[in-house]
Amino acid sequence: xxxxxxxxxxxxxxxxxxxxxxxxxxxxxxxxxxxxxxxxxxxxxxxxxxxxxxxxxxxxxxxxxxxxxxxxxxxxxxxxxxxxxxxxxxxxxxxxxxxxxxxxxxxxxxxxxxxxxxxxxxxxxxxxxxxxxxxxxxxxxxxxxxxxxxxxxxxxxxxxxxxxxxxxxxxxxxxxxxxxxxxxxxxxxxxxxxxxxxxxxxxxxxxxxxxxxxxxxxxxxxxxxxxxxxxxxxxxxxxxxxxxxxxxxxxxxxxxxxxxxxxxxxxxxxxxxxxxxxxxxxxxxxxxxxxxxxxxxxxxxxxxxxxxxxxxxxxxxxxxxxxxxxxxxxxxxxxxxxxxxxxxxxxxxxxxxxxxxxxxxxxxxxxxxxxxxxxxxxxxxxxxxxxxxxxxxxxxxxxxxxxxxxxxxxxxxxxxxxxxxxxxxxxxxxxxxxxxxxxxxxxxxxxxxxxxxxxxxxxxxxxxxxxxxxxxxxxxxx
Amino acid sequence: xxxxxxxxxxxxxxxxxxxxxxxxxxxxxxxxxxxxxxxxxxxxxxxxxxxxxxxxxxxxxxxxxxxxxxxxxxxxxxxxxxxxxxxxxxxxxxxxxxxxxxxxxxxxxxxxxxxxxxxxxxxxxxxxxxxxxxxxxxxxxxxxxxxxxxxxxxxxxxxxxxxxxxxxxxxxxxxxxxxxxxxxxxxxxxxxxxxxxxxxxxxxxxxxxxxxxxxxxxxxxxxxxxxxxxxxxxxxxxxxxxxxxxxxxxxxxxxxxxxxxxxxxxxxxxxxxxxxxxxxxxxxxxxxxxxxxxxxxxxxxxxxxxxxxxxxxxxxxxxxxxxxxxxxxxxxxxxxxxxxxxxxxxxxxxxxxxxxxxxxxxxxxxxxxxxxxxxxxxxxxxxxxxxxxxxxxxxxxxxxxxxxxxxxxxxxxxxxxxxxxxxxxxxxxxxxxxxxxxxxxxxxxxxxxxxxxxxxxxxxxxxxxxxxxxxxxxxxxx
Numbered sequence: 001x002x003x004x005x006x007x008x009x010x011x012x013x014x015x016x017x018x019x020x021x022x023x024x025x026x027x028x029x030x031x032x033x034x035x036x037x038x039x040x041x042x043x044x045x046x047x048x049x050x051x052x053x054x055x056x057x058x059x060x061x062x063x064x065x066x067x068x069x070x071x072x073x074x075x076x077x078x079x080x081x082x083x084x085x086x087x088x089x090x091x092x093x094x095x096x097x098x099x100x101x102x103x104x105x106x107x108x109x110x111x112x113x114x115x116x117x118x119x120x121x122x123x124x125x126x127x128x129x130x131x132x133x134x135x136x137x138x139x140x141x142x143x144x145x146x147x148x149x150x151x152x153x154x155x156x157x158x159x160x161x162x163x164x165x166x167x168x169x170x171x172x173x174x175x176x177x178x179x180x181x182x183x184x185x186x187x188x189x190x191x192x193x194x195x196x197x198x199x200x201x202x203x204x205x206x207x208x209x210x211x212x213x214x215x216x217x218x219x220x221x222x223x224x225x226x227x228x229x230x231x232x233x234x235x236x237x238x239x240x241x242x243x244x245x246x247x248x249x250x251x252x253x254x255x256x257x258x259x260x261x262x263x264x265x266x267x268x269x270x271x272x273x274x275x276x277x278x279x280x281x282x283x284x285x286x287x288x289x290x291x292x293x294x295x296x297x298x299x300x301x302x303x304x305x306x307x308x309x310x311x312x313x314x315x316x317x318x319x320x321x322x323x324x325x326x327x328x329x330x331x332x333x334x335x336x337x338x339x340x341x342x343x344x345x346x347x348x349x350x351x352x353x354x355x356x357x358x359x360x361x362x363x364x365x366x367x368x369x370x371x372x373x374x375x376x377x378x379x380x381x382x383x384x385x386x387x388x389x390x391x392x393x394x395x396x397x398x399x400x401x402x403x404x405x406x407x408x409x410x411x412x413x414x415x416x417x418x419x420x421x422x423x424x425x426x427x428x429x430x431x432x433x434x435x436x437x438x439x440x441x442x443x444x445x446x447x448x449x450x451x452x453x454x455x456x457x458x459x460x461x462x463x464x465x466x467x468x469x470x471x472x473x474x475x476x477x478x
Numbered sequence: 479x480x481x482x483x484x485x486x487x488x489x490x491x492x493x494x495x496x497x498x499x500x501x502x503x504x505x506x507x508x509x510x511x512x513x514x515x516x517x518x519x520x521x522x523x524x525x526x527x528x529x530x531x532x533x534x535x536x537x538x539x540x541x542x543x544x545x546x547x548x549x550x551x552x553x554x555x556x557x558x559x560x561x562x563x564x565x566x567x568x569x570x571x572x573x574x575x576x577x578x579x580x581x582x583x584x585x586x587x588x589x590x591x592x593x594x595x596x597x598x599x600x601x602x603x604x605x606x607x608x609x610x611x612x613x614x615x616x617x618x619x620x621x622x623x624x625x626x627x628x629x630x631x632x633x634x635x636x637x638x639x640x641x642x643x644x645x646x647x648x649x650x651x652x653x654x655x656x657x658x659x660x661x662x663x664x665x666x667x668x669x670x671x672x673x674x675x676x677x678x679x680x681x682x683x684x685x686x687x688x689x690x691x692x693x694x695x696x697x698x699x700x701x702x703x704x705x706x707x708x709x710x711x712x713x714x715x716x717x718x719x720x721x722x723x724x725x726x727x728x729x730x731x732x733x734x735x736x737x738x739x740x741x742x743x744x745x746x747x748x749x750x751x752x753x754x755x756x757x758x759x760x761x762x763x764x765x766x767x768x769x770x771x772x773x774x775x776x777x778x779x780x781x782x783x784x785x786x787x788x789x790x791x792x793x794x795x796x797x798x799x800x801x802x803x804x805x806x807x808x809x810x811x812x813x814x815x816x817x818x819x820x821x822x823x824x825x826x827x828x829x830x831x832x833x834x835x836x837x838x839x840x841x842x843x844x845x846x847x848x849x850x851x852x853x854x855x856x857x858x859x860x861x862x863x864x865x866x867x868x869x870x871x872x873x874x875x876x877x878x879x880x881x882x883x884x885x886x887x888x889x890x891x892x893x894x895x896x897x898x899x900x901x902x903x904x905x906x907x908x909x910x911x912x913x914x915x916x917x918x919x920x921x922x923x924x925x926x927x928x929x930x931x932x933x934x935x936x937x938x939x940x941x942x943x944x945x946x947x948x949x950x951x952x953x954x955x956x
Contacts, residue, residue: 113808194676195676195678195769196812198672198673198676200673277803277804277807281803281804285803290820290821290825290826290827291673291821291825291827291830293814294803296803296804296806296807297807299804299807317804320802320803320804321802322800322801322802323800323801323802323803323813324798324799324800324801325755325759325763325772325774325798325801325813325815326755326774326777326795326798326815327815328774328813328814328815329755329774329775329777329815329816329817330591330815330817330820331815331820332815332816332817332820332821332825332827333814333815334674334812334813334814334815335801335803335806335812335813335814336771336806336811336812336813337803337804337805337806337807337808337809337810337811337812338807338810339807339808339810342768342808342809342810343768343769343810347768347769347810348768349768349769349810352769
């Protein structure tokens with residue numbers, strides 16, 4: 001992969017209350033510019049935009065979702081970047097669909113270990129068509145192959161280069177959106193249920209965030225085993241929709257789930273799958289029956305406000321009790337952790353993951369699993385899409401589709417901000433903004449309110465947030 | 479189960495250097511008496527021993543291995559006890575074979591949690607024929623059924639009552655010895671490999687005490703999965719015999735196994751099954767690959783000398799590092815504990831265990847597993863049998879057979895005690911004897927040297943330790 005230097009271009013940024021960028025630090029490349037098809041207002045791009053017949057001499061460019069610095073949604077921008085050139089062991093993918101994961105929110109906040117250097121293109125997951133292959137890729141992949149891939153960042157873009165180790169061919173009948181909706185969610189779910197737990201007939205299962213992408217994948221995969229009892233924890237607002245699926249035996253509200261579960265089964269459950277961390281670790285362990293298994297596979301409790309809170313991160317760590325193996329021996333319990341990112345990029349787990357992808361695609365072909373897509377969004381609407389995930393309002397996977405047109409600009413700027421959201425915004429401003437680790441976001445603080453307005457808008461998909469860049473991206477839909 | 483009060487009788491106790499019991503505390507019932515067929519020297523028994531035609535008015539008696547107090551081998555005695563009478567949900571089993579487990583050594587030492595009250599009949603595992611059924615047992619079992627059972631203590635006896643929850647019919651072709659050799663070892667091994675680990679093709683496995691009963695069961699069961707690599711850790715003295723089986727890929731000496739394993743595979747192993755505890759917990763965890771699983775299923779490191787050492791127990795606890803679930807999440811690792819005794823008797827796991835027994839017997843019928851019996855011993859030779867386990871000199875299961883005649887008394891008392899054994903004996907005397915928790919062992923200290931002599935004798939099965947009770951038990955072999 002060759003990540004070339006950033007080329008400043010257009011941004012699909014709505015509602016520029018500050019009419020021109022008041023960038024005090026000279027970061028002109030992150031200026032918020034009204035976007036047109038090929039970015040008027042930018043010298044470099046203007047050249048080749050006009051002469052399409054001219055061959056590839058100046059660097060071609062692509063749209064990408066760029067994180068310009070850790071913090072709030074305002075740091076997530078659609079920028080033009082040079083098209084990447086493919087390295088020897090890589091393939092170049094023309095992206096047709098991208099998957100959003102909670103992890104992307106944590107990256108945005110800088111609330112993960114070994115965070116990337118900013119600016120960086122966000123995203124871990126995309127599906128598309130191979131446009132070029134490196135010279136050492138061999139017969140495994142060829143131009144035109146339909147694939148899904150797991151690059152470490154850079155997935156939310158029109159084009160991405162990925163090492164062949166993280167690229168998987170998709171079945172002919174699978175749509176790109178389905179592929180992007182399946183990959184990470186079902187990988188995590190499959191490994192949890194069948195490699196770490198080895199789910200058997202008759203077991204009971206507590207799932208947090210059961211409405212989310214992984215949650216829905218877990219429910220479907222668990223249902224491939226007979227007579228499994230599923231306790232699904234999520235906010236009350238999702239109960240009706242999830243209840244309609246008929247797949248979850250007990251839908252339980254987040255607020256007092258331990259007591260709710262105990263009311264139904266005094267003895268506890270066989271399996272707890274926890275993507276929250278913090279105090280839920282101890283609670284989950286406490287809910288286990290003998291021979292029970294607890295797995296931590298995420299730490300979304302770290303994400304509280306819109307920006308990183310030192311206290312929420314620290315609390316999430318402090319609250320987790322350490323456990324002695326002797327206690328596990330006495331109580332006949334198991335504790336596991338699963339982190340796909342570490343496994344793939346730090347622990348050389350690509351072969352194992354590939355074999356698991358094969359199994360999942362096999363289940364898909366057999367009709368045993370069917371990804372639930374909550375909603376698909378244009379790249380320009382990424383902030384709203386992320387906000388929906390943040391607010392845990394999605395049921396199933398949230399995907400981006402570079403070919404989609406952004407939502408139309410609202411007739412009036414977002415105004416009906418709820419009191420709750422307003423105070424959350426203020427809070428995140430207070431405790432988060434000073435954590436931003438590089439200076440590149442300075443000078444844009446004034447935009448915050450408008451951008452944070454996405455939070456409210458996310459409650460209804462009809463309310464758009466990104467305004468003017470309506471028609472601008474049509475060319476990519478071919 | 480009705481455990482009636484103890485009836486003092488004969489003991490197969492060899493080499494009574496102290497000609498008559500010098501019991502300072504009035505525990506006459508534990509007197510060491512030269513044994514004859516029906517225990518001359520005891521009033522109660524003498525009556526009915528002479529008149530066999532007389533019907534069951536006086537309590538009938540049976541031989542049993544009784545632990546008279548926590549401590550060394552001298553507290554393990556063959557005593558006459560009243561035959562138990564069957565409770566409503568129990569069956570009465572005429573015992574044909576008993577299994578020895580490392581746990582029995584720990585019970586003898588008092589080095590387990592919630593130890594039993596002494597005196598108690600030892601043993602967790604026996605096979606035999608049902609002689610009576612309680613009124614609530616129903617159709618599940620009938621007189622004459624061949625069964626194997628898991629009573630909580632009391633298994634090493636001619637007769638035992640067991641709740642039907644812990645009784646399992648054995649296949650017609652299975653011998654009683656095989657049944658006793660299979661049950662606990664293969665239960666533990668099966669649950670570890672297929673429920674806690676879900677062993678898959680291509681995985682690598684580190685097994686401690688690979689020559690022991692559970693070790694051998696683990697090796698056989700692991701070999702039912704293709705392409706599994708087994709690292710077997712045991713003392714060098716067993717390597718030749720175990721190597722001959724061809725089942726273990728890498729036989730590794732206990733003393734420096736971590737480095738030995740790293741020499742063979744720098745990346746570590748997928749699974750570590752640890753029956754030792756103490757520092758091996760941390761070492762085992764450290765040897766795991768990503769996605770690796772460590773299970774603690776025993777704490778035999780606690781057993782150092784012949785008697786309980788406070789320091790060895792405490793050290794075994796102090797040495798075990800507590801682990802945060804967050805560490806497991808970062809490293810993609812699992813920690814489990816498995817304790818069959820807790821599961822069965824404290825955690826209501828009897829149904830789960832029964833279904834697992836079914837699976838194991840199925841594998842046995844298919845010829846997939848075949849228990850390895852190290853040696854079979856008369857009840858009277860139990861101390862020697864336990865010593866062999868203690869010294870980890872067994873390969874496979876050590877069983878007791880109440881029908882076996884004790885070994886003939888040696889021509890001369892055991893004399894060729896090795897220097898090493900002598901010093902170990904002294905050590906255990908020093909740090910262990912004062913830990914004995916009830917006074918019933920007082921007055922017998924003078925016998926210790928003779929009894930400890932069994933340790934040396936255990937190296938060769940030809941050297942007997944229990945002397946005079948040669949012909950006494952013939953009547954039971956019918």
